[in-house]
Amino acid sequence: MNDSIIEIIGGHPLEGELKLSGAKNAALPLLVTACMADDPITLENVPIGLIDVKVMIELLRSTGADILISGDSTVICKRGNMKGREVIPDLANKIRSSLLLLGCFAALKQTVTLPNPGGCNIGERKFDLHLMGLGKLGAVIQANETDIILKSDGLEGTTIDFYLPTTTGTENVMIAACMAKGTTLLRNANTRPEIQQLGKLLNLMGAKVKVKNRVVEITGAKQLSGGFNFLVMPGWDEAVSYMAMAGITRGEVVIKDFDLAHIPEETRYLKNSGLELFQWQNSVYVSGKRLSLPFDLFTAPYPGVNSDMQPIFAALALAIPGTSTITDLRFTDRFQYVEELKHFGANIESFGNTAIINGGGPLKGARVQATDLRGGMACVMAGLAAEGRSRISNIYQIERGYENFVEKLYALGADICRIIE
Numbered sequence: 001m002n003d004s005i006i007e008i009i010g011g012h013p014l015e016g017e018l019k020l021s022g023a024k025n026a027a028l029p030l031l032v033t034a035c036m037a038d039d040p041i042t043l044e045n046v047p048i049g050l051i052d053v054k055v056m057i058e059l060l061r062s063t064g065a066d067i068l069i070s071g072d073s074t075v076i077c078k079r080g081n082m083k084g085r086e087v088i089p090d091l092a093n094k095i096r097s098s099l100l101l102l103g104c105f106a107a108l109k110q111t112v113t114l115p116n117p118g119g120c121n122i123g124e125r126k127f128d129l130h131l132m133g134l135g136k137l138g139a140v141i142q143a144n145e146t147d148i149i150l151k152s153d154g155l156e157g158t159t160i161d162f163y164l165p166t167t168t169g170t171e172n173v174m175i176a177a178c179m180a181k182g183t184t185l186l187r188n189a190n191t192r193p194e195i196q197q198l199g200k201l202l203n204l205m206g207a208k209v210k211v212k213n214r215v216v217e218i219t220g221a222k223q224l225s226g227g228f229n230f231l232v233m234p235g236w237d238e239a240v241s242y243m244a245m246a247g248i249t250r251g252e253v254v255i256k257d258f259d260l261a262h263i264p265e266e267t268r269y270l271k272n273s274g275l276e277l278f279q280w281q282n283s284v285y286v287s288g289k290r291l292s293l294p295f296d297l298f299t300a301p302y303p304g305v306n307s308d309m310q311p312i313f314a315a316l317a318l319a320i321p322g323t324s325t326i327t328d329l330r331f332t333d334r335f336q337y338v339e340e341l342k343h344f345g346a347n348i349e350s351f352g353n354t355a356i357i358n359g360g361g362p363l364k365g366a367r368v369q370a371t372d373l374r375g376g377m378a379c380v381m382a383g384l385a386a387e388g389r390s391r392i393s394n395i396y397q398i399e400r401g402y403e404n405f406v407e408k409l410y411a412l413g414a415d416i417c418r419i420i421e
Contacts, residue, residue, distance in 0.1 A: 008383035014251035022232035034077035037226030084110030103175035157182035192302035247288035294322035321360030337375030
């Protein structure tokens with residue numbers, strides 16, 4: 001855990017250019033998958049500074065994978081002596097993506113004991129769809145209160161219907177099915193950009209993958225090949241967050257090397273709120289000078305607004321006169337951050353799966369803690385807009401998903417620093 005805190009003196013509009021890190025939620029499944037190839041795969045633009053990425057690399061190394069870090073964003077993945085075994089609890093318990101080891105070892109015809117995963121505490125996050133999908137492919141799974149034990153002697157393709165779109169569950173079954181006999185069809189899958197990129201990597205490795213809206217088809221390969229470089233996509237979630245930060249501070253930011261096509265619904269909501277967004281060549285220009293219109297946002301599977309982003313939009317709504325609402329149709333308990341935002345003087349309440357924000361009022365500096373990854377960044381946003389000094393603790397949560405965010409905000413003109421108490 002990081003015992004430092006973030007201190008912010010609010011009231012400074014963000015101005016300048018920003019280069020995004022690689023997407024955490026793309027990098028995690030790509031790291032697992034790249035370690036399954038017969039030959040090394042070099043992943044570029046990996047956000048190595050993120051805690052979740054560091055944990056995943058250590059997890060894979062603990063199973064025997066040979067992983068070399070080169071520079072600040074390049075990772076060379078080799079299968080090495082990778083074998084299913086009892087995964088170290090102190091690592092698996094830290095990140096939810098440790099679940100992807102199940103699909104990996106199912107494909108490699110091995111046995112693995114995985115402690116129940118970690119991640120953000122944002123309400124009930126079952127993984128029954130992971131186990132159902134892997135079981136339908138032919139893996140034998142036993143789950144109890146502390147562990148998941150998976151055994152695989154080889155998998156066979158089949159049709160799998162998810163009762164709701166699951167991001168990591170879709171990735172897990174894709175990873176397993178890439179070496180299964182025959183073809184696997186996933187229906188009602190999540191097909192957000194990270195999953196599209198996983199499909200591209202698997203195609204280069206020798207599997208045949210088609211990703212359409214809410215449907216993924218995978219034809220397995222007998223072996224997976226490597227010997228190439230692969231670029232991790234930029235973080236769309238980071239992009240949306242900095243766009244919203246430009247809005248709440250009434251600033252102007254240029255986000256380099258990003259395509260708004262990755263975030264169609266987020267872009268629509270941001271524009272409808274009065275945020276000015278336009279794309280010129282490979283950069284996105286953002287101005288928050290005319291932010292003025294409240295909104296009613298509902299989360300939804302891609303291409304809808306992802307549940308991850310609702311705390312970011314809630315914080316943005318604090319700066320907009322009038323009443324905005326946020327309804328989360330995926331994680332109904334993802335509103336712990338609301339109580340933290342109230343410390344800034346925010347007029348916000350949550351009821352069930354909805355937050356109601358009466359924005360436009362003054363915010364004052366406060367002492368708060370990051371309840372989870374996105375809720376923590378919502379508090380940073382409030383601190384940037386508030387009058388006076390704010391201090392945010394438990395920043396470990398924020399650093400799980402935002403690489404070098406203090407340095408990036410400082411470069412954009414924020415009065416922000418880390419301090420040790």
